[in-house]
Amino acid sequence: MLTKKVLTNVCLKSLFLFDGIEYAVILPTLWDYLRLEFGASKWFYGLSLSAFSMATLLTGPLYGLAFDHTHQTKLIILVANVFVIGGNFMYFAAQSKYMILASRFCVGIGAGAEPAIFGEIARTTTQKERTAAFSIANAFQQFGLILGPALNLFLRKLDYKIGPFTLNKYTSPGALMTVCWIVIEIMFLFFFFKLPTVTDYVKSQYEQHVERSQQQQQQLRDSENSGNANNGTDEVKKQLVTSVEGQSCGDEASLVASSLAEQERTPLLTNDSMKDMSRYSSSQSTAQSIQKSPEEAKKDSVPVPKGFLHKAYWMLCEFLRHELVYLVAVFFVVLFYQTSIETMIVPLLEDLLKWTEFETSLFYCGAGIDVVASFVFLMFLSKKISDRWLLLSGLIVELLAYVLFVVFVAGATSETPWIHAKVLIASAIAVFALPFLFVPNGSLFSKLLPKHVQGFGQGIQWSFGAIAAILGPLWAGATLHMYHVLMGVPLGILAGVVILTLDSFSRLKEPSKNSEQK
Structure with a gap:
């Protein structure tokens, strides 16, 4: 079981790593390509960036529905990865700008499977673990952003002919990622396994403890009925207590106890239970009743209506809750903001700093280091601070970064004093705040979302994110010659989101907690 879990985690982390590498090797050279x-x-550059998001918009909910109905994450990723491999090969072999556009759309079809991946993470982690799990997944993606520019330094020196294809600094990223995603396909085919849910695992551990306790009770009764001396009985009792105490300190028992405590359940092993072992001979219904908190039991007991219209209305009511709508809106705004910066940053670095693709690759490398440091910091804070406070702090810092862009960068020229420092400081602050926007948002959304629609819910959120990722590059591409407009409009939207966050703050409590640690 442990080996399967390790191999599965390696597969997932490798997928996120290669996803970050693809972003870092293709985006810096796409404009020049x-x-x-x-x-x-x-404008065609913005359209090419938007094509990727258009595909994820269309396919994200479909992958999510497939995950909810089958939980076959392995099959979903294997199918999606075929499109990613094909799209990257098209990018490598492109004969026209329209083939590049089609290649990014094809890769986006495969990338639409991310809701299923995050649904799998939500399915196999507790609420207490989920923020850290999301953070680790995103950290590997950002670590790919560090490796990507380093690979670009090597790829930019290539200039070969391979049959009818040209391998140069523009086409080599597509060739590299084709090989990488073939490796991912092989890894998921042989080393990815379907792990049990947290509830199933806790249930199995509980049943094992019940079975052990019953065996120990039988030993105690047999010892008492055998008519042995009191010394023998006392020795058996001593062994039983020692055995139970050893179990309570074991890894499996600790995991069960922590899982139950997190969901406000009665601990499985207590001092009283050591004195009275008959507590563990409860019925199957008792075992099931402690596995779910009242709120979870209520969610899981909701019957799914039959008929397409009734089911659609039921699912609409599931999502049209204030806190879920708010989180989707924040996700939309943040992705619009991020993709606008991603689209403008390469032309901006060329215009204001006169940088080439070499310096741009180093910039992306530095941004990757910045964001990985942010993820590490976030993983530490997530153990002490709730998701809603992390999200609010990220929004405020991001707002500060955009103010710096508008005040110090929007009206600047290449001759402006300290222009390098202004651009780099504003960019560093903006990048550092991004994990505080994405990870708490995704974690809180998965905690508030009913378990039976995790995949579809993640797909809906990612679809709205895809719309933002379409509009962001189009907006940036159309306003690249007007930096005040390009940066000012997202600044106003971001300020509105901060106000909306303060208004919705009381509704953003994690369902398993009666009180939060601020």
Whole structure:
């Protein structure tokens, strides 16, 4: 069981790692690839970035529905990965700018499986573990952002012919990622396993403890009925207590106890239970009743209506709750903001700092280090601070970064004093705050979302994120010559989100906690 869990986690972390590498090796050179090789304009560059998000918009909810109905994460990823491999090969072999556009759309079809992946993480983690689990997954993605620019430094020196194909600094990222995703396909085919849910695991551990306690009770009765001396009986009792105490300190028992305590349940092993072992001979219904908190039991007991219209209305009511709508709206705004910066940053670095793709790759490498440091910091804070406070702090810091962009960068030129420092400081603050927006949002959304619609709910959220990721590049591509407008509009939207967060703050409590540690 442990080996399967380790191998499965390695597969998932490798997927996120390669996802980050793909982002870091393709994005810095995409603009020059389109402009220098095929004479594309800035609006087509924005369209190419948006094509990826358009595909995730269409496929995300479908992958989510497939996950909810089958929980076959392995099959979903294997199918989705075929599109990623095909899209990257098209990018490598592109003969026109439209083939590049099609390649990004094809890769987006495969990337739409992310809701199923996050649904799998939510399915196999407790609420207490989930923020850290989401943070680790995203940290590996950002670690890929560090490796990607380093690979770009090597790829930019390539200039070969492979049959009818050209391998140069623009096409080599597509070739590299084709090989990487083939490796991921093989890894998931042989080393990814379907892990039990937290509830199933806790249940199995509980049943094992019940069985052990019953065996120990039988030993005690047999010893008493045998008519042995009191010394023998006392010795058996002593062994039983020692055995129970050893179990309570074991890894499995500790996991069960922590899982039950987290969901406000009665601990499985207590001092009283050591004195009275008959407590563990409860019926199957008692075992089931302690596995779920009242709120979880209420959610899982809701019958799913039959008929397409009734089911659609029922699912709509599940999602149209203030806190869920708020989290989707925040996800939309944050992705719009992020993709706008991603689209403008390469042309901005060329215009204001006169950087080439070499310096741009180093910039992405530094951004990757910045964001990984942020994830590590977030993992530490998530154990002490609730998701809603992490989200609010991230929004405030991000707002500060955009104020710096508007005040010090929007009206600047390449001759402006200290322009390098202004751009880099604003960028560093903006990048550092991003994990505080994505991870707490996704973690809190999964905790508030009913378990039976985790995949579809994640798909809906990612679909709205995909709309934002479509509009963001289009907005940035259309306003690249007007930096005040480009940066000012997202600043106003972000300020509105902060106000909305303060208004919705009381509703953003994690369902398993009666009180939060601030």
